[in-house]
Amino acid sequence: MVAIETVLDATMEHIVLVYTTLLISIVISIPLAFLSLYSKKLAFLVMKFANMVQAVPSFAVVAIMVPLIGIGFTPAVIAIMLRALLPIIKNTYIGLSNIDPALIDYAEGVGLSQWQIHRHIRLPNAYPAIFAGIKFAAILANSIAVLTAYIGSGGLGEIIFQGLIGYNTKTLLIGAIPAIVLAILIEISFTAMEKRLTPTHMKE
């Protein structure tokens, strides 16, 4: 049997791993998406790269971290980031660029500065797309975080791998079920947040 403290510790480690990665990914990708608005070349590169990396199996990404960076928490964060970053950049860029040009014209007409247009027009209009991207990234991060236990990141995956080594069904489930519950909680909480942050006039 696995002690309850072990499960709680592993869950905490798991949450820290997921949210650290998610935070870093958001901080990096939102400015990058804004930059892509100004450079067609960068936008093209980012989208092409994003679509391509999406196809690479997570296990391959996680495994390649070992010879390149090593094992532990940091390689795990980088591996998860490689997968989580791109959906956020992609969605943010799509959200920011798919805006009614008339809205921008109006904004310029009433004399808003470039910064004000970004802050008050483009960003709120892109919220639904950005949040869809972040939600997707969070779920992806949660699922890869289970796998990165194999390269020593800790977290719930560690209990699962313990169970796999001894082929102990109970231990396996004790690791897997909290990970599944966490995933569903992430889905629910992000959907709720998305609803709150969407401007009232954009709600259907």
Place this chain on the structure above:
Amino acid sequence: MTLIQVIAEVWDKNLMTMRTIEHLQMFSIALLLSIIIGVGVGVYIYSRPKIANTVLNLLNIVETIPDLALIVVLLPVLRLGAGPAIAASVLYSILPIARNTYTGLKGVDEEYTYVAHALGLSPRETLFKVRIPMSLPLVVGGIRIALVFCMGVITLGGLVAGGGLGTVLQNGIQLYQKDAILIAGIWTGLLAVILDAFAGIIEKKLHQRYGTW
């Protein structure tokens, strides 16, 4: 030793030709099952619109489950081997295929169904001769998403003795063989990207042939 020699040696030592064939075998079985079940579910919920949302929401929850956790939960039932990985791939792939089939069937322009009706086609004929061909591009789009899911989950199969390229990666990490990890990792990634690009070409062709949106 040149780079090619190193790659050839690692390739032989890890039986990578055999592993690749194994990998593609599991992948094809998983994708085929996904397409059959996914399209089936899509057509079924199209004919029963009342339960469509419930089914799609349920499948949405399955989608959030971490892949390794899903495989592990299936282990006690399906035992070690390729079974859990294939089953998990199929479970993940039903949603994109079913959702796209459903959206595709529903999204067919009413003009076409009117014309079909006017020509005297029965509802069944309309489904098979008008709606299904018209929704093909979307269905293939769903299959392309499923292809990426299957590839990822099948690679994880190596961790539960499923064979395939995941096994080479697992051995590489366990024994800390850097070049084996690198070569197998890059090869696995490349294989997935090539298959995805291939599916992309088919999708584009179908769009040109049937696409109306």
